[in-house]
Amino acid sequence: MVTKAPLRRLTRAQYHQSAIDLFDAYGFTDTPAWRFPGEETAGPFLTQVKGGITPLEVDVAVLAADELATRAAAQPEKLLSCVDQTLSCVQEAVATLAARAYRHPLTGEERADLGALAQAGFDGGGGAKGALRLALTGVLASPSFLSLVERGRTDAPTRLTGYEVAARLALLLRGGLPDEALTQAAADGTLDTADGIAAQTWRLLKEPRARTQLAVFHQQWLGLGGLAHLDKDTRRYPWFDDTARAAMRDELEGFVDAVIRRSDGRLETLFSSPFAFVRAPLHKVYGVTAVAAGESVGLDPEERAGLLTQAAFLATHASPKLTSPTHRGLVLLRNVMCFPLGDPPPGVKIDPIPTGTPGQTTRRALVEQHSQNPACRSCHAMMDPLGLSFERYDAAGVYRAVDLDDGAPIDSTATIDLGDPALDGPVKDAVELSKRLGRSENVLGCTATQWYRFAFGRLEGPDDTAELQALAKRFVSTRGQVPDLIVALTTSDAFRSRAP
Amino acid sequence: MNFDRRTLLKALAVAPVLGARRALAGPEWARPRNLVVVYHPNGLEPGWKPAMTNGALTFPSTLQALQPFASRCLAVYGLVNGVRNEVAAHAQGMTSLWTGAVIPKDDAYSTWPSIDQLAAPVLSTGSPLASLELGVQSQAGFGAGDNQSVMIYGGAGKLQPEDDPSAAFRRAFGAAGSDASRVRAERKSVIDYVRQDIARVRSGYGTAEQFKLDAHLEGLRQLEQRLDALAGLTCNATAPSQLGAGALGATENFDTLATAQVDLLSTALRCGLTRVASLQLSNSISDRRITGVNPSLGVHATMHAGTRADKVLINRYFAGVVARLLQKLDSTKFSDGHSLLDETLVVWGTEMAIGNHLKDPVPFIVAGGDPAMGYFKQNQLLELASPSRTTRLLLSVLEACGVPSRSTLGDLKDELSTGTLPGASRVTA
Incomplete structure (x- = not known):
């Protein structure tokens, strides 16, 4: 089956990593990627497939290319092996680099055009440096670098070439350009077979870069993109600063890595394991002693159960000072259960739900009251109970027995009624709910769909239904084994095909 | 650069x-x-x-x-977004x-x-x-x-x-300065090269994706045009x-x-x-x-x-x-x-x-x-007697700038949104 494959531009993060990969000899750590405007989304994932490049982005692409090329050309010896730095030597080096940037061996025509550009830089008075700078600018400003260009095989245009498969694998699991082993696997035909792709996928999953990509997936999946700028009321949370934000991000990365790459790799484990990477000041969240970066600590299994009960998720989906059961419920419904929710009806007044008053009302009562309106109930009856089960975690994720503002003991019980047999019924708290989520076939299917969107950078269409069903079925049959799902995805027909 | x-x-x-x-x-x-x-x-x-x-x-x-x-301002009170x-x-x-x-x-x-x-x-x-x-x-x-x-x-x-x-x-201001003509020449050769690349990429894609490549060409065209226009610019500017x-x-x-x-x-x-x-x-x-x-x-x-x-x-x-x-x-x-x-x-x-x-009231000055x-009244508070959308003020701004007249902006086409804002202009009703 052939899946629609639109021309897909690199996201800013992919551009950033690709530039670093391309100039690995230089060890760049910063790139001009962040000058590009923000991306569109496919579900919760950042991507660039719908629109055309805007004039502003063309400008930025040329300026960013010039900036990178200028930095590279300042140290030509890192790219040029020959001592005399002749034009032909530069042309050779640039062709090698362009092949990596374009993710395929250059055609004769590409080589000739690039050679001419290098010559223009050389003749323009810039010598070898000028040639290098101009040619690299051209490479980096080209759609062949800025986009994942897929032409298919000459003998079977709907099948991707090995190089194109390598490029997709690299974007998914390295977030950037193919490494040498992938390029070699493309060259020797390994990536023309499902077995070869599987072997490369397993290899990439073991590389350090996969750790980062798994973190990127989970951050975007759970709506945690704003973590770096998360705002908390520092009167209530004086410890909440950049160190805390960084610790939350690292905690998520460490936990996902520990479960998916170094444990059983299962979704249920991700949503139930009571341990975390608690670096200061996150010990304030968990009420344990902080440990060094990279070390984990066991938590009370009555209090915590995996990713959804850790600081990043809890603090992101809350206000600066108060929890937001609706937001926590919404992200679970939309992102974790793939439940299609509409927008609130027109004319709805937003009044942030205030704190309760000691001895009179509790916040929970106010939250429940707020969704009594018949126009709101249809959605809030689904979102709010999910979120209310998380009420034991305050706006920063700190476990609490009592609401600081209204003084009432926390009630985290809820009744779930979503038509999902694995979820429905009364729940005691988020620990119980989270464990149920990890076992729900609906949640497993949604997770498979989300990986599909992440891998292709687009929403699924009617052509994808069969492939998605097969992936979901397999994911359920392995009881939520994520690495197996990723291999099933990269060896699928969809991953190896493009539009006719 | x-x-x-x-x-x-x-x-x-x-x-x-x-x-x-x-x-x-x-x-x-x-x-x-x-x-x-x-x-x-x-x-x-x-x-x-x-x-x-x-x-x-x-x-x-x-x-x-x-x-x-204040003597150069019109403050509008009562706009609805x-x-x-x-x-x-x-x-x-x-x-x-x-x-x-x-x-x-x-x-x-x-x-x-x-x-x-x-x-x-x-x-x-x-x-x-x-x-x-x-x-x-x-x-x-x-x-x-x-x-x-x-x-x-x-x-x-x-x-x-x-x-x-x-x-x-x-x-x-990029291509301005002492080496402006060299930078311009270089930019143009880069633009030409990117056009060649676009032509190659284009051949691999069907009609549905062509608009993306057309957009890239349009961006390059505008960039090139700007390089030419900058050549004629004369001004002192200090880089931040x-x-x-x-x-x-x-x-x-x-x-x-x-x-x-x-x-x-x-x-x-x-x-x-x-x-x-x-x-x-x-x-x-x-x-x-x-x-x-x-x-x-x-x-x-x-x-x-x-x-x-x-x-x-x-x-x-x-x-x-x-x-x-x-x-x-x-x-x-x-x-x-x-x-x-x-x-x-x-x-x-x-x-x-x-x-x-x-x-409302969304502040605009x-x-x-x-x-x-x-075009606009100055040294004035315009307090709206009946609600108007912000777009009506924006329509007035467009009229002031000589943009061919239009009665609505964007998706807002109801009565509150139609026409320039009464009372804002010195010269129209």
Whole structure:
């Protein structure tokens, strides 16, 4: 089956990593990627497939290319092996680099055009440096670098070439350009077979870069993109600063890595394991002693159960000072259960739900009251109970027995009624709910769909239904084994095909 | 790219176009040469309503910084924004602010152009740059990069402001300077090479994807055109100092960056680099701390749940930045004595009435333009007797700029939204 494959531009993060990969000899750590405007989304994932490049982005692409090329050309010896730095030597080096940037061996025509550009830089008075700078600018400003260009095989245009498969694998699991082993696997035909792709996928999953990509997936999946700028009321949370934000991000990365790459790799484990990477000041969240970066600590299994009960998720989906059961419920419904929710009806007044008053009302009562309106109930009856089960975690994720503002003991019980047999019924708290989520076939299917969107950078269409069903079925049959799902995805027909 | 710290272009005494202000006059009013739209987040409540005192516009303490320019201002009280759903007022407010778009979902962008982009083809004809989008930490904050932080739209997509004054300068003035002709020649050979690459990529794709490659060609065409136009530009412009990524993002540098962007904006107009500019101060869900205001909460959180005093301090700060812009434009004088403010219409607006998402009254202040022959009333409070949408004021701005007349903007086509704003203009009803 052939899946629609639109021309897909690199996201800013992919551009950033690709530039670093391309100039690995230089060890760049910063790139001009962040000058590009923000991306569109496919579900919760950042991507660039719908629109055309805007004039502003063309400008930025040329300026960013010039900036990178200028930095590279300042140290030509890192790219040029020959001592005399002749034009032909530069042309050779640039062709090698362009092949990596374009993710395929250059055609004769590409080589000739690039050679001419290098010559223009050389003749323009810039010598070898000028040639290098101009040619690299051209490479980096080209759609062949800025986009994942897929032409298919000459003998079977709907099948991707090995190089194109390598490029997709690299974007998914390295977030950037193919490494040498992938390029070699493309060259020797390994990536023309499902077995070869599987072997490369397993290899990439073991590389350090996969750790980062798994973190990127989970951050975007759970709506945690704003973590770096998360705002908390520092009167209530004086410890909440950049160190805390960084610790939350690292905690998520460490936990996902520990479960998916170094444990059983299962979704249920991700949503139930009571341990975390608690670096200061996150010990304030968990009420344990902080440990060094990279070390984990066991938590009370009555209090915590995996990713959804850790600081990043809890603090992101809350206000600066108060929890937001609706937001926590919404992200679970939309992102974790793939439940299609509409927008609130027109004319709805937003009044942030205030704190309760000691001895009179509790916040929970106010939250429940707020969704009594018949126009709101249809959605809030689904979102709010999910979120209310998380009420034991305050706006920063700190476990609490009592609401600081209204003084009432926390009630985290809820009744779930979503038509999902694995979820429905009364729940005691988020620990119980989270464990149920990890076992729900609906949640497993949604997770498979989300990986599909992440891998292709687009929403699924009617052509994808069969492939998605097969992936979901397999994911359920392995009881939520994520690495197996990723291999099933990269060896699928969809991953190896493009539009006719 | 290298450029001189001080880019000195070969000076002609005064560019001939600068004296031609009145030649642009329409039948009844002097068209502004330039249009600037300015944004700050989350309204101006509480207590921003100006008054008329002895026939003069008087700003309350929140807007005290604007008082020296009151005689050049029209303050409009009572506008209603076009947000469909107040729950999503941050996202919908930003996309709707200058476009009149009513987006169906929180995560959508406007497909309608903003008024500055509608004015650009009229005002910026012959200028190297159609428009200049500047921001001050506009992409900082929760949700950065999404539609809660973008307000300027071309027909083809969003135009994200440049938050780095130094990079904005390079983009705008880049190919100017002592080695301008070499840089231009190099750029052109890069553009030619990219065109060759586009042609190759094109051959691999069916008709459905061709528009993306056409868009790339169009971007290159505009870039090339600008390189040519820059060759004819003569002006003194000083490059802003370059800051690292950390300094650009640091909330305590907000004010320094605001000053740099105000300077760059006025330089670009003075030099005729462009005729249309926008300045976006932070975004709708800003986590920026304003110096001197409660440091425990950012702007967005304060406007939701902060004290009245803190809200006033934040609004007073943003009014100060707008005043700095007006001051800069007013103090930039041409040889015949008129100021840059005299030929520039500044429209200051925001996406909601107040931080808790209310639709009205959304504050808008129009400043500048020809003091005698301008389109808008000046030294006036316009208090609307019946509700009108913000788009009606924007339609007036377009009319003032000589953009071919239209009765509605974006998706807003109801009675509240139709036609220019009554009472705003000196010359029309």
